[in-house]
Amino acid sequence: MKAIRILFALLIVICLSGCTTSETNSDRAATGNISSDNLSVSDIKQKVEQPIVLYNGISLNETDRDAKVIDGSDVIKNKEMYLKYEREYYLYSDGTYIGRANGKIEGRGLDYYWQVVFPSEIGKKYEVAISNSYNPYPRRFEYIASDFPKEFDENSEVIREINKKYNVNSCVKEVCRVDLDGNGKDEFLILVVDYVNNFFTKCLVDSNYHIVSYLTVFNEKYEYFDELVKDCDVFSSGEIIDINNDGIMEIIVDLPCYEGLLFKIFTYNNGNFVGDYITNTSLKP
Structure with a gap:
């Protein structure tokens, strides 16, 4: 009889635990849905498509710019940054589209400073490199x-x-x-x-x-x-x-x-x- 009571008590605990877990997960799901509903499609698109921009090879993102990407011997220290910055860019200068080119990370000066470089025939002509395709000169000057x-x-x-x-x-x-x-x-x-x-x-x-x-x-x-x-x-x-x-x-x-x-x-x-x-x-x- 005592064994039956113990077994019955265990069943109650398991049921209560299951209800609590189910309720918690449901709450989390609801919270996630509310958060997603508050984000418009344009918000999500803007977040995903935020362009990477370089000025003369230097990132305009201060956090990325100060990151330790390579060591003194050009050995990779931050693969995530390589995946992010070694890509194709659209190149511009003084209101003019120069062309497209693939950028490559190289060391700049001493210590861990880095920049993105392009083939010399096009790299000497540009000032701004942008990862996304859009018109960066919406109005002429x-x-x-x-x-x-x-x-x-x-x-x-x-x-x-x-x-x-x-x-x-x-x-x-x-x-x-x-x-x-x-x-x-x-x-x-x-x-x-x-x-x-x-x-x-x-x-x-x-x-x-x-x-x-x-x-x-x-x-x-x-x-x-x-x-x-x-x-x-x-x-x-x-x-x-x-x-x-x-x-x-x-x-x-x-x-x-x-x-x-x-x-x-x-x-x-x-x-x-x-x-x-x-x-x-x-x-x-």
């Missing part, structure tokens, strides 16, 4: 090297503000006109130089001719200042391009630095600016 809009002449509010802020006597050297966010109003990327004081700045100016940001500021003695200005011009230094297929064109700016490649990415969308208001640069070690 215009480079102006003379006959600037009157809002940028030497007595304009923009130039007076710059000269007062940095105690210089600068003037506009180049202008790029572009509608960054697609709202029908043009923004301006301008290069302003004072050769006497070894000063230049690249500024983003909005459609109302107000300075949004000093994207680059250089102001120190440098023997080859004229060459530096040429290297940092608006047309060939950096890129204006949509890097995530959202219709907004980002600004990639090369920054003067002592060694290596240094750049920043800025975004302007409907009056909202993402980036530093002032980026000071230097060529000192």
Whole structure:
């Protein structure tokens, strides 16, 4: 009789355990369904198809860029990164599609720094490489090297503000006109130089001719200042391009630095600016 009672008790425990387990799994399934229902197809598609973007071979993803992918002898340390980055890319530069090419990871400099390189015949021509196929130039831009809009002449509010802020006597050297966010109003990327004081700045100016940001500021003695200005011009230094297929064109700016490649990415969308208001640069070690 005692054995029967024990057996009956065990059956009750097993039944209760089964009910509890079944209920828990059901709760988890319900939670998962609710989470999935809250994600639209476009959300899932965007997550899956988020493009991989390189600037002169360097990943724009800071986490990936700092990852230890290889060791000093180019031995693979991170196979996941190789699978992610060694692929075919679409290559672009200065508003032009260059072509397609397969990228290969190589070491860059000392330690674990890495980059993606392309065959030399095409690798020398591009600035931006994108893994996905879409139009990264949804709107065209215009480079102006003379006959600037009157809002940028030497007595304009923009130039007076710059000269007062940095105690210089600068003037506009180049202008790029572009509608960054697609709202029908043009923004301006301008290069302003004072050769006497070894000063230049690249500024983003909005459609109302107000300075949004000093994207680059250089102001120190440098023997080859004229060459530096040429290297940092608006047309060939950096890129204006949509890097995530959202219709907004980002600004990639090369920054003067002592060694290596240094750049920043800025975004302007409907009056909202993402980036530093002032980026000071230097060529000192």
